[in-house]
Every structure is written in C-alpha cells, then in structure tokens.
Amino acid sequence: MTDSAHPVLGLDEVVHQRVRLGILTVTHEARRVEFGYLRTQLELTAGNLSKHLSVLEQAGLIAVEKGYEGRRGRTWITLTAAGATALSDEIRRLKQLIARVEPARATGTAPKPQEAS
Amino acid sequence: MTTEAAPADGDPRRLLSDLRALTRRVRLDQRMTWTALLVLAVLTLVAIPFDWFGMQVDCAADGSCTFARRGMLYYWPAAMVLAYATIAVCYLRAARTRGLGTRVLPYAITGAVTTIVFPAAWLAVFLYFRSHPYPDQPLPYWYFVLDRLVMPWGMIGVALLVLVWLERNVGLLLFTAGYLALVLLVLPMDFGMNVGFGPPHIGIRAGMALPQLFVGIVLLLGAAGFARAGRRRQQTP
Numbered sequence: 001m002t003d004s005a006h007p008v009l010g011l012d013e014v015v016h017q018r019v020r021l022g023i024l025t026v027t028h029e030a031r032r033v034e035f036g037y038l039r040t041q042l043e044l045t046a047g048n049l050s051k052h053l054s055v056l057e058q059a060g061l062i063a064v065e066k067g068y069e070g071r072r073g074r075t076w077i078t079l080t081a082a083g084a085t086a087l088s089d090e091i092r093r094l095k096q097l098i099a100r101v102e103p104a105r106a107t108g109t110a111p112k113p114q115e116a117s
Numbered sequence: 118m119t120t121e122a123a124p125a126d127g128d129p130r131r132l133l134s135d136l137r138a139l140t141r142r143v144r145l146d147q148r149m150t151w152t153a154l155l156v157l158a159v160l161t162l163v164a165i166p167f168d169w170f171g172m173q174v175d176c177a178a179d180g181s182c183t184f185a186r187r188g189m190l191y192y193w194p195a196a197m198v199l200a201y202a203t204i205a206v207c208y209l210r211a212a213r214t215r216g217l218g219t220r221v222l223p224y225a226i227t228g229a230v231t232t233i234v235f236p237a238a239w240l241a242v243f244l245y246f247r248s249h250p251y252p253d254q255p256l257p258y259w260y261f262v263l264d265r266l267v268m269p270w271g272m273i274g275v276a277l278l279v280l281v282w283l284e285r286n287v288g289l290l291l292f293t294a295g296y297l298a299l300v301l302l303v304l305p306m307d308f309g310m311n312v313g314f315g316p317p318h319i320g321i322r323a324g325m326a327l328p329q330l331f332v333g334i335v336l337l338l339g340a341a342g343f344a345r346a347g348r349r350r351q352q353t354p
Contacts, residue, residue: 018132025136029143032218041142078218091136094129101129 014059015090019044019052024087027062027079035075053077061086147219148284151344152207157273158336160200164269165326165333167192172325174318182317186325193269194236201228201276220283227279231272238267262301270300270332288346292339299335304328 015021022042027033039049056062061083065076079087171188205221205228212219265271274297281290305328 018135021132021136022139025139026143029140030147030212030217031220034216037146037216041139091133094133097129098133 012086012090014055014061015086017052019048020056021087021090023049023052023056023077024061024079024083024090027077028084028087032076032078035077038077056083059086143217144285145350146215147208147212147217148286148347149204149208149211150280150284150286150289151340151342151347152211153204153277153280154336154340154343156200156204156207157276158333158340160196161270161273161329161336162333164189164192164196165329168329169322169326172322174321176317180317182321184321189269190236190239194232197228197232197235197269197272201225201232204228224276224279224283227276231276234267234272235269265301270329271297273332273336274300288343292342296335296339300332304331 015024019042023038026038026041030037035046035049035053038044039046042049044052053062053064057064059082061080063078063080065078067074067076167188168186169188171191172184172186174182174184176182201224205225208219208221208224266275274293277289277293277296280286281293
C-alpha cells in the first residue's frame with residue numbers, strides 16, 4: 001500500500017476490532033497482564049476473552065504464559081514485537097482516518113466514494 | 118468496552134478515545150506514588166541522626182568552627198541504593214498483585230545515577246579545594262542552586278521527576294515542582310550554620326538537622342496526600 005492510499009486499506013482485520021485493540025493496548029501499557037485483569041477491564045466473559053486471545057496468539061501478536069502462584073493458576077499475556085508494531089500501525093491509521101474525515105466535516109463536504117472505499 | 122468488531126466505517130475518534138481511557142486506567146492501577154514518597158521520607162528522616170552523630174565539628178577559642186559531614190557521606194549512597202531497590206520491588210509486587218506488569222528500569226537507573234552523583238560531587242569539591250584556595254569573594258547564586266541539586270534532597274527531586282514521567286502523574290509533577298522549588302530555592306540548608314541555641318557544636322548540628330526534618334515532613338505529607346487520593350479513587354465507582 002502506498003502512502004497516498006486511503007488509511008482504511010491498511011487496517012489489519014485481526015487488530016481492527018474493539019476488544020482485540022483493547023487487549024493490545026492494555027498489554028502494551030502494562031508490559032505483562034493477567035487474564036483476570038483483562039477480563040475485568042474489558043468487561044468480558046472468560047470464554048469470550050479466550051477466543052480473542054487465541055486469535056491474537058495465532059497471529060503472533062501476543063504470547064500467552066500459563067503458570068501457578070501457589071495453588072492458583074494464572075495466565076499472563078505479553079505483547080510480542082509484531083504486536084507492538086501492529087498496535088502502533090493501527091493507531092496511526094486511525095489518526096490518519098480522523099485527519100481525512102475532519103477537513104471534510106469542517107468544510108461540510110462528504111469524502112468522495114472512491115476515497116472511502 | 119463492547120465485544121463487537123470495530124467496523125471499518127466506525128468512529129475512529131471514539132475508538133481512540135476508548136483506548137486512551139484504557140491506557141489511563143492501567144496507569145492508575147500501576148501507581149504506587151505514596152509508597153515511593155514514604156520510603157524517601159523515611160530515608161530523609163533516618164539520615165538526621167547519621168548526620169548529627171557523624172558530623173565532625175572543631176571549634177577554635179575565638180568561636181570560629183569548621184565541620185565535616187562524614188555521616189552523610191557514608192549514609193546516603195548505601196541508603197539510596199536500598200531505598201530505590203525497595204521502591205522498585207514494591208512497585209513490581211503491587212502491580213503483580215493487581216495482575217499487571219510495570220516499568221521500573223528507568224527508575225532503577227535514575228536511582229543508581231543519583232546515588233553516584235552525590236559522593237562524586239563531594240569528592241570533586243574535596244579534590245578541587247586540596248589544590249585551590251577557598252574563594253574570598255561570595256560565590257554566585259547558581260553555585261548554591263547546583264550545590265543543592267547534587268545534595269541527596271535535590272537528587273530525590275530528580276528521581277521524583279522520573280517517577281512523574283513513568284506514572285504520567287500530573288499531581289506528582291505539581292508536588293515535585295513545589296518540592297524542588299523548596300529544596301533548591303527556598304529552604305536554607307544550614308539555617309545560617311547555627312540556630313542560636315546551645316554551644317556551637319550543638320547549634321551547627323541542629324542547623325543542619327532542621328532542614329532535613331522539614332524535607333522529611335514534606336515528603337511524609339506528600340505520601341499521606343497521595344495515599345488518601347488513591348483510596349478515594351478506589352472507592353469511586
């Protein structure tokens with residue numbers, strides 16, 4: 001994709017999803033995050049969160065480490081280098097999208113159909 | 118945060134706003150500001166007896182006195198290493214309990230650097246005046262500010278600035294700005310060398326102890342304030 005192409009074209013379908021973006025954001029900020037913390041912050045069921053984590057893990061964006069603290073099992077999630085890059089790319093694309101939409105809103109003109117596609 | 122996919126034609130501004138809110142929540146959960154301030158307050162207050170009893174004061178018959186703060190030189194480097202290690206461990210343990218990781222490396226590096234700066238500055242001044250005469254003119258103002266900056270209390274302010282950056286904590290930034298202004302510009306670090314009671318060797322020691330007591334109390338009050346603010350935040354739904 002060239003720099004002049006519409007930012008929507010560069011959005012990664014694995015990353016461009018509210019929950020998965022949330023997982024990547026929290027993991028990026030925390031460096032390492034526990035399953036329970038993510039579930040609470042993102043207000044998800046364990047099953048739902050597990051599905052999203054599997055998608056991200058299969059894409060190589062996060063690493064999942066299971067272990068025990070005492071007798072209690074704990075699952076820790078860390079961001080991979082690819083995950084950090086994917087997150088920063090996604091945020092850059094979102095900012096580009098906002099920058100594209102804002103001038104159109106300010107002048108009261110809608111973006112051309114070929115630009116939005 | 119909902120579980121639906123963010124559609125390509127969704128509102129990216131709202132998405133970014135949600136991500137910013139998440140980031141802010143994580144940072145708030147990683148904070149342990151009051152612990153850092155409490156450890157630094159204890160560090161400062163415990164230094165007082167070391168400075169008092171470790172100070173070498175020699176007074177002549179004409180009332181003039183010379184003094185050397187040996188206790189400080191021995192106490193602060195070791196105490197700073199211990200204090201910054203304690204703070205780093207507290208941050209890591211608290212974050213882990215909450216299900217998070219945290220960044221402590223920049224703080225540990227700053228702690229190590231600030232630990233070295235004070236004895237290095239002391240040694241530099243000591244070596245300089247071994248081969249150079251003491252100036253008979255008043256020293257420029259910036260010299261006193263620099264001198265206060267490399268003292269342990271100034272270095273605590275520098276370490277707090279790093280903590281401000283790590284925690285992205287505006288409240289701590291305001292506190293640190295006030296603290297540094299107090300330590301570098303306002304508070305006399307020797308109360309005129311002699312607070313005016315008792316024999317000179319007591320007066321000189323008391324003159325050095327008072328500002329340390331004041332700095333320790335300010336840090337303690339800061340710790341209490343941030344602890345209270347943290348509790349209030351946790352109680353707010």
